[in-house]
Amino acid sequence: MNLVIIGTGYVGLTTGLGFASLGHRVACVDTDAAKVARLDLGEAPFYEPGLEETLKRLQEQGRIVFTTDLESVIGEADIVMFAVQTPPRANGEAELSYLMGAAGQVGALLSREALLIVKSTVPVGTNRKVLATVRSAMALQGREDLSTLIRVASVPEFLREGAALDDFLHPDRIVVGADDEVVFQTIERLHEGIAAPVVRVRLESSELIKVCANAFLATKISFINEVANIVEGTGADVREVARGIGLDKRIGSQFLRAGIGFGGSCFPKDVSALKSYAGIHGYDFKLLHAVIEVNNTQRHRFVQRIVETMGTLKGRKLAVWGLAFKPDTDDIRESAAIAVVRDLLGLGAEVSAYDPKAMRNARTALPESVHFAPTAMDAASGADALVVLTEWPEFLQVSFSTLKAQMVEPMIFDGRNCFADLGLVALGFQYFGVGLGNAESASSWMRG
Numbered sequence: 001m002n003l004v005i006i007g008t009g010y011v012g013l014t015t016g017l018g019f020a021s022l023g024h025r026v027a028c029v030d031t032d033a034a035k036v037a038r039l040d041l042g043e044a045p046f047y048e049p050g051l052e053e054t055l056k057r058l059q060e061q062g063r064i065v066f067t068t069d070l071e072s073v074i075g076e077a078d079i080v081m082f083a084v085q086t087p088p089r090a091n092g093e094a095e096l097s098y099l100m101g102a103a104g105q106v107g108a109l110l111s112r113e114a115l116l117i118v119k120s121t122v123p124v125g126t127n128r129k130v131l132a133t134v135r136s137a138m139a140l141q142g143r144e145d146l147s148t149l150i151r152v153a154s155v156p157e158f159l160r161e162g163a164a165l166d167d168f169l170h171p172d173r174i175v176v177g178a179d180d181e182v183v184f185q186t187i188e189r190l191h192e193g194i195a196a197p198v199v200r201v202r203l204e205s206s207e208l209i210k211v212c213a214n215a216f217l218a219t220k221i222s223f224i225n226e227v228a229n230i231v232e233g234t235g236a237d238v239r240e241v242a243r244g245i246g247l248d249k250r251i252g253s254q255f256l257r258a259g260i261g262f263g264g265s266c267f268p269k270d271v272s273a274l275k276s277y278a279g280i281h282g283y284d285f286k287l288l289h290a291v292i293e294v295n296n297t298q299r300h301r302f303v304q305r306i307v308e309t310m311g312t313l314k315g316r317k318l319a320v321w322g323l324a325f326k327p328d329t330d331d332i333r334e335s336a337a338i339a340v341v342r343d344l345l346g347l348g349a350e351v352s353a354y355d356p357k358a359m360r361n362a363r364t365a366l367p368e369s370v371h372f373a374p375t376a377m378d379a380a381s382g383a384d385a386l387v388v389l390t391e392w393p394e395f396l397q398v399s400f401s402t403l404k405a406q407m408v409e410p411m412i413f414d415g416r417n418c419f420a421d422l423g424l425v426a427l428g429f430q431y432f433g434v435g436l437g438n439a440e441s442a443s444s445w446m447r448g
């Protein structure tokens, strides 16, 4: 099939490459000319494992093209897919102007029967609005009859950044929201080659499934973070509790890692969007208030612990390892690490930071006073303490004896419990994790 994908970000590009590798012909459209120019040269505009190699391969095979000019590609589209951003507004609702703008542009140019697919994460009722917007823009062009043949489907994307391509090609399920059998069958043909159950649902259910999935996973994280906050000083260890409950199949072991809380472009936004959606419909989704509050408090508790342990942070030199919202990505959107660095700076600390991939993005988000070091060890050189904020695997490879020699004080605050099993106390470090019940974690921080 011929696909036109609108929006070439984390979802649009991954989806485009995924469908191209399944044998479809893909044209990716983006308004960001610089991004399209890089893509044309075979350069991925963001870091994602394996993505650039796949991009180059599929470009060489002529299976995928990139353009800013929707008009030049829409004439051949069997399917038009929307993968534009839906960021949160100040009140928590999803901002739909990018999506509706794109729908208007598609409607103004579409002159053949095509299926619309919404990949962006959207509130209930949005797919029908996209369809109505496309149809009315077509009608304005005198194509009212044709517009009645246009259909829409909601096929939300569940990929995780850091494992995006693999998740796209090996999903747990493919959720399809649509109104009629022909659309369901078309979408099943589109996904041929992907071995996953297709969940056929109503449009509105599909829209809700996506935000509910993210809200539920975020709830698990806030739950285990609350557990972490009560276990210290009890002799228990949150990792043992997580393992013990996670092996229960009804609970599952994922998203039960205690730390400084969730971030990224999806969880905070989708939890807020679901809470606002409930509010608009007169329902107070109390659980989600708590999920957000726990998440926001978690990073402050971590900073508070650093202050309580070190006394004032004024003029103290802190090394920070990790700025991305999670490992294997350069994405810093809503990163808890960035929020913690801002707090540390606000308390007068001098920060020397290192991240394997996210430093370019972090430079634009953090004040100029932050020093960006070329290696993790350089960041730690002369530091009064090390603060670990993203669990990059490469941090486990460092020589801790060298690290200790580099630092003024061998003190580590580990916001992701990456080093909890490494026996750092025995090596002479003062080590503080989140919710660790053993000698590795020196003092209780239940207050707050």
Ligand SMILES: NC(=O)c1ccc[n+]([C@@H]2O[C@H](COP(=O)([O-])OP(=O)(O)OC[C@H]3O[C@@H](n4cnc5c(N)ncnc54)[C@H](O)[C@@H]3O)[C@@H](O)[C@H]2O)c1
Pocket: 006, 007, 008, 009, 010, 011, 012, 029, 030, 031, 032, 035, 083, 084, 085, 086, 098, 099, 101, 102, 105, 119, 120, 121, 122, 157, 158, 159, 160, 161, 265, 266
């Ligand atoms: N990032 C994720 O991990 C993820 C996972 C699942 C779902 N989602 C959802 O998918 C959607 C996209 O997320 P993302 O992270 O890929 O966003 P993104 O910001 O990385 O990319 C969006 C792209 O759309 C482009 N765009 C905006 N308006 C356009 C228009 N009219 N025409 C052409 N291009 C246009 C932007 O320039 C940008 O490059 C969001 O709704 C998000 O919630 C994201």
